[in-house]
Amino acid sequence: MTRPLSPHLRIFRFPPTAVLSILHRVTGVLLTLGLPVWVFWLMQVADGPSAYEPIHAFLQSSAGISSLYLWLFALFMHLCHGLRHLFWDSGRGMLRDSLHRYAMLEFSAAVILTGGCYGLHLKQTELQGLPAADWRGEPAKRWAPSAYGCDNAAETPAPDFGAPVIRCSALVDFINSKPGLDI
Incomplete structure (x- = not known):
């Protein structure tokens, strides 16, 4: 006869604060991995158009835009979690109900900020008279x-x-x- 696992894996759920704590660590790793890419991008810009064109082509592709917005979400998620920790340091928001409410607020704020940046990107593209990308994900001409x-x-x-x-x-x-x- 086998003994039951403790805690039982089918009924155990992480609380929202634990999920966001793990997500905070993951976003920290993503930001750390994205920093050398950002520095490389700045170096290519400083080297001139011939060095910048290949990375610009990648950043205009669907994969490049997706990676930029994933990194941007990681930045906003990390920022919102840090602000929540500052709020906790003041001694507020430590009750169970407020912990869950602020956890959802933190995640929602990160999604809204990322979506707002994407909306600004689409608006800027529209003002320039360019579609964001064609159906293949290629940069629009x-x-x-x-x-x-x-x-x-x-x-x-x-x-x-x-x-x-x-x-x-x-x-x-x-x-x-x-x-x-x-x-």
């Missing part, structure tokens, strides 16, 4: 409109690492024909 009276509108990369700039060769020729002006 911006096409130069010819509605500005330029039949030969062309798209050239800008100095800010690939943001498209619309150049009208007729306008460029006009400016270059004037003495003292040069593009």
Whole structure:
């Protein structure tokens, strides 16, 4: 005859504070792992467009955007848990009911902050006239409109690492024909 396990695994549930404590440690590890990636990204930006383009292409892909928002959620979760610990240090929120309520508030705040950042990202993308990504997860391409009276509108990369700039060769020729002006 086998003895029952203690605590019984089918009925035991971690309380929300224990789950968030474990999640706090996991988010700390994710933040620690993400820091060298962030430093590498900054080094690539400092090296110039040719060094930055491969990492920029990854960050514009679905996997890159997902990893950025996972890291951002880890940041907000870690921040909210730290704020809850500061609240506890003041001696408040230590009753059982308030522990569970603040645990749910902490998790909800992290989700809302991450969702808010994603919403800002979508709004910025919309303001630039770009879809976030095409159906394959590839970065969307911006096409130069010819509605500005330029039949030969062309798209050239800008100095800010690939943001498209619309150049009208007729306008460029006009400016270059004037003495003292040069593009």
